[in-house]
Amino acid sequence: MTAFDNSNTVDIWRRHFLGASATATVALASAPLPFLAGISSVRAAEVSALPGIQAILFDVQGTIVDFYSTLVTAGDRMGANKGISADWDGVINDWRKLYRQGLDEVIGGKRAWVTTDVIYREALDTLLSKYPWGATFSAAERDELNGIWRRLTPWEDTIPGLTRLRKHYTLSTLSNGSMASVIGIVKNGNLPFDCVLTSELARSFKPDPKVYQLATSSFGLPPEKILMVACHKYDLKAAKALGFKVAFIPRPLEFGPKGKVDLAPEPYFDLFAKDLNDLARTLGS
Amino acid sequence: MTAFDNSNTVDIWRRHFLGASATATVALASAPLPFLAGISSVRAAEVSALPGIQAILFDVQGTIVDFYSTLVTAGDRMGANKGISADWDGVINDWRKLYRQGLDEVIGGKRAWVTTDVIYREALDTLLSKYPWGATFSAAERDELNGIWRRLTPWEDTIPGLTRLRKHYTLSTLSNGSMASVIGIVKNGNLPFDCVLTSELARSFKPDPKVYQLATSSFGLPPEKILMVACHKYDLKAAKALGFKVAFIPRPLEFGPKGKVDLAPEPYFDLFAKDLNDLARTLGS
Numbered sequence: 001m002t003a004f005d006n007s008n009t010v011d012i013w014r015r016h017f018l019g020a021s022a023t024a025t026v027a028l029a030s031a032p033l034p035f036l037a038g039i040s041s042v043r044a045a046e047v048s049a050l051p052g053i054q055a056i057l058f059d060v061q062g063t064i065v066d067f068y069s070t071l072v073t074a075g076d077r078m079g080a081n082k083g084i085s086a087d088w089d090g091v092i093n094d095w096r097k098l099y100r101q102g103l104d105e106v107i108g109g110k111r112a113w114v115t116t117d118v119i120y121r122e123a124l125d126t127l128l129s130k131y132p133w134g135a136t137f138s139a140a141e142r143d144e145l146n147g148i149w150r151r152l153t154p155w156e157d158t159i160p161g162l163t164r165l166r167k168h169y170t171l172s173t174l175s176n177g178s179m180a181s182v183i184g185i186v187k188n189g190n191l192p193f194d195c196v197l198t199s200e201l202a203r204s205f206k207p208d209p210k211v212y213q214l215a216t217s218s219f220g221l222p223p224e225k226i227l228m229v230a231c232h233k234y235d236l237k238a239a240k241a242l243g244f245k246v247a248f249i250p251r252p253l254e255f256g257p258k259g260k261v262d263l264a265p266e267p268y269f270d271l272f273a274k275d276l277n278d279l280a281r282t283l284g285s
Numbered sequence: 286m287t288a289f290d291n292s293n294t295v296d297i298w299r300r301h302f303l304g305a306s307a308t309a310t311v312a313l314a315s316a317p318l319p320f321l322a323g324i325s326s327v328r329a330a331e332v333s334a335l336p337g338i339q340a341i342l343f344d345v346q347g348t349i350v351d352f353y354s355t356l357v358t359a360g361d362r363m364g365a366n367k368g369i370s371a372d373w374d375g376v377i378n379d380w381r382k383l384y385r386q387g388l389d390e391v392i393g394g395k396r397a398w399v400t401t402d403v404i405y406r407e408a409l410d411t412l413l414s415k416y417p418w419g420a421t422f423s424a425a426e427r428d429e430l431n432g433i434w435r436r437l438t439p440w441e442d443t444i445p446g447l448t449r450l451r452k453h454y455t456l457s458t459l460s461n462g463s464m465a466s467v468i469g470i471v472k473n474g475n476l477p478f479d480c481v482l483t484s485e486l487a488r489s490f491k492p493d494p495k496v497y498q499l500a501t502s503s504f505g506l507p508p509e510k511i512l513m514v515a516c517h518k519y520d521l522k523a524a525k526a527l528g529f530k531v532a533f534i535p536r537p538l539e540f541g542p543k544g545k546v547d548l549a550p551e552p553y554f555d556l557f558a559k560d561l562n563d564l565a566r567t568l569g570s
Contacts, residue, residue: 117505170472180505187455187479194472195481200503218485220402220465 161276207238435469446561492523
């Protein structure tokens with residue numbers, strides 16, 4: 001774990017409490033919360049690099065689940081059944097780009113709000129029209145492929161990391177995925193979240209501030225007591241601007257072995273943890 | 286379990302599948318869901334009295350948690366510390382009535398939407414002004430008492446019943462309580478829900494149809510695939526009118542040993558289960 005903080009307060013705090021040895025256990029005070037001060041901590045975390053945090057929000061697609069390999073595997077299987085040899089790496093990466101364009105059209109007011117299910121499905125039609133083999137995919141097969149976004153496989157560290165963090169923090173998703181897709185991912189993967197929040201509930205998409213404000217109002221907590229965790233910088237930058245603490249988790253394989261991913265630390269990161277197990281350690285779980 | 290259904294379809298279904306013996310196990314088909322058909326079942330339920338159900342919604346205050354005894358215990362403790370002997374049974378029951386009036390003012394458009402945290406807190410002030418000892422409660426003590434609504438104790442059957450149901454169904458709250466209060470109740474009680482939905486997300490309160498429609502849109506399921514569970518008839522009646530299946534759970538002690546509760550079966554109940562364990566049995570979990 002590397003702590004990034006403009007003011008070095010985290011490093012100062014760690015030195016103060018841990019001294020030369022990093023093995024000491026300091027129980028953090030967990031005072032009873034006054035009215036409207038939000039959810040209460042179930043159990044105080046042990047030494048945490050961010051002692052004020054009570055709730056943690058997670059981006060889902062990319063950060064919690066590996067959409068790339070789940071979709072490439074599904075595409076390969078469907079393609080093999082049809083005798084098609086397609087470049088699924090290219091398809092999935094183009095699909096994700098078209099999806100982002102769809103979200104930005106909604107945020108920019110160019111079209112009315114729709115769920116990501118609709119955006120992904122429309123993008124798939126656009127995409128398949130560019131491939132000679134695309135027309136062999138029936139509407140039902142396109143629906144089936146689109147439905148994979150509801151059954152994405154978690155990364156190896158996801159369940160153990162969340163399980164540890166959940167002992168000390170309230171854990172929620174904060175995803176651009178539709179409610180139904182994120183509930184599907186959580187339920188199919190047995191992911192140990194306490195609740196499911198998505199941009200659908202704010203009728204917008206990240207990085208629109210409305211989506212992050214949904215989390216502060218739902219938890220009844222000020223943003224500085226909430227940590228946003230993502231592998232995407234745009235998400236953390238938006239949350240940080242609103243006063244949230246932010247943790248970056250690199251997912252170098254998000255777009256597959258050939259994918260380009262920006263993993264460089266930024267001065268606005270409060271934490272940089274290599275995966276969710278590392279994050280749990282860093283936050284005293 | 287007693288099944289109530291105008292058309293007797295549930296009883297006919299049960300006789301058809303179970304015959305004289307109720308021990309047979311019939312695996313229900315769980316076909317892959319098409320696009321936008323909502324969340325998929327994780328595992329098919331065994332014999333269920335309502336085979337089409339995929340998700341279950343639970344009222345919280347009264348149905349899942351015992352607000353009466355949690356609050357009477359807290360009031361007694363706080364009163365004893367102050368040397369006050371108060372009729373907490375009366376206080377809690379009046380508090381709940383004033384709360385309901387507050388919700389109805391919002392639904393009726395007489396006031397702008399506010400969270401139930403605010404409604405409970407205002408009602409407490411109104412209530413305490415009627416008792417000679419009321420003035421001895423400081424604002425901080427009132428806040429503390431009000432905060433108990435976020436830490437209500439589950440009924441004895443709640444956790445085992447939900448744990449069994451969760452294997453086959455997606456479980457969510459659908460509460461009039463604020464998001465922060467329901468997240469608090471779920472987290473403090475380790476209640477095994479898959480997600481937390483409350484009327485706050487629809488900026489209204491049950492029985493406003495908007496609140497139930499939040500559940501259909503969030504799950505991406507038609508109402509007939511969703512079961513609403515409550516100990517309050519007004520809640521089930523509203524859900525049923527929108528096409529949901531409904532199950533009544535009697536909570537005879539909801540308002541304490543002297544409380545009057547309407548427990549009579551109604552023709553619109555799809556199910557009447559004596560508690561959540563009984564509901565789990567009835568639904569094949």
